[in-house]
Amino acid sequence: xxxxxxxxxxxxxxxxxxxxxxxxxxxxxxxxxxxxxxxxxxxxxxxxxxxxxxxxxxxxxxxxxxxxxxxxxxxxxxxxxxxxxxxxxxxxxxxxxxxxxxxxxxxxxxxxxxxxxxxxxxxxxxxxxxxxxxxxxxxxxxxxxxxxxxxxxxxxxxxxxxxxxxxxxxxxxxxxxxxxxxxxxxxxxxxxxxxxxxxxxxxxxxxxxxxxxxxxxxxxxxxxxxxxxxxxxxxxxxxxxxxxxxxxxxxxxxxxxxxxxxxxxxxxxxxxxxxxxxxxxxxxxxxxxxxxxxxxxxxxxxxxxxxxxxxxxxxxxxxxxxxxxxxxxxxxxxxxxxxxxxxxxxxxxxxxxxxxxxxxxxx
Numbered sequence: 001x002x003x004x005x006x007x008x009x010x011x012x013x014x015x016x017x018x019x020x021x022x023x024x025x026x027x028x029x030x031x032x033x034x035x036x037x038x039x040x041x042x043x044x045x046x047x048x049x050x051x052x053x054x055x056x057x058x059x060x061x062x063x064x065x066x067x068x069x070x071x072x073x074x075x076x077x078x079x080x081x082x083x084x085x086x087x088x089x090x091x092x093x094x095x096x097x098x099x100x101x102x103x104x105x106x107x108x109x110x111x112x113x114x115x116x117x118x119x120x121x122x123x124x125x126x127x128x129x130x131x132x133x134x135x136x137x138x139x140x141x142x143x144x145x146x147x148x149x150x151x152x153x154x155x156x157x158x159x160x161x162x163x164x165x166x167x168x169x170x171x172x173x174x175x176x177x178x179x180x181x182x183x184x185x186x187x188x189x190x191x192x193x194x195x196x197x198x199x200x201x202x203x204x205x206x207x208x209x210x211x212x213x214x215x216x217x218x219x220x221x222x223x224x225x226x227x228x229x230x231x232x233x234x235x236x237x238x239x240x241x242x243x244x245x246x247x248x249x250x251x252x253x254x255x256x257x258x259x260x261x262x263x264x265x266x267x268x269x270x271x272x273x274x275x276x277x278x279x280x281x282x283x284x285x286x287x288x289x290x291x292x293x294x295x296x297x298x299x300x301x302x303x304x305x306x307x308x309x310x311x312x313x314x315x316x317x318x319x320x321x322x323x324x325x326x327x328x329x330x331x332x333x334x335x336x337x338x339x340x341x342x343x344x345x346x347x348x349x350x351x352x353x354x355x356x357x358x359x360x361x362x363x
Contacts, residue, residue, distance in 0.1 A: 039060075081106075086106065087106040103164055146283040186205040
């Protein structure tokens, strides 16, 4: 009688993380090509990532994603790459659209294998230098405004000389069926998929569209600019940007909030909003990505740091009246589409209760 496959405890979200695969293990993809698994890079919510090489080579020019065979995300990602991520397909698209590059890694192989009485899926993609999250942590959880807007444009359009790539398609899905847009049908089973801080309102309801992708991008841009996620939107923007209230990001979010579920976004307009922001903060659209924040010259609050940086919180607070005296004459009325869902409100309340308050009450 065969031994039962061993299973590791479920990861957060109900997915089982795989057991460690020994370095040097060889796997064969569906095209009969052999790959060698190298050192472990890290683990996520769904699986584990390792360096990888072609079996007859020593250089680790690729990475391999490994998950239990009955997990869902890698299965969805493999089908996404099978539809749009073959090397020849991407090369043809770049040529057709006359792009300098396309920010999507080709998929070089996928398949399944067995190890220690367990069955796994694997997928081979290109190896990259660093991910944005690592760069964010290395730079105090903030990026200079110029880098933020350039990355935003590269994800909306054809990109920059400093190339940025999307590499995780585990939650990708088709928005068209037989040439027609899928109907807006919330699905509780799919609700809240993704990182809560960045999940779109549509995704909180379990339905997905193109406007959702742009909304998620905006949430990422805001965190990259500020180093934190927003809870009280008005207070968050006022502290971060002072009286200017970040006109570009606000304009982009307002535009996205007014899109209908099936409407095709005007990507040229979205890109222009970010270009205008670069111009407003005095930066050139020179395609050079610098992620390191410039050091402050002094600890004094009388002068702001020169260069393409956003106002810091101290300067923003110094430029506005005290909180208890500040009362905007024309309070911004949010579009109905901007109102968060009950699930989002519940999440924000939990985060607020868990965090110590930063305000001080006068005695």
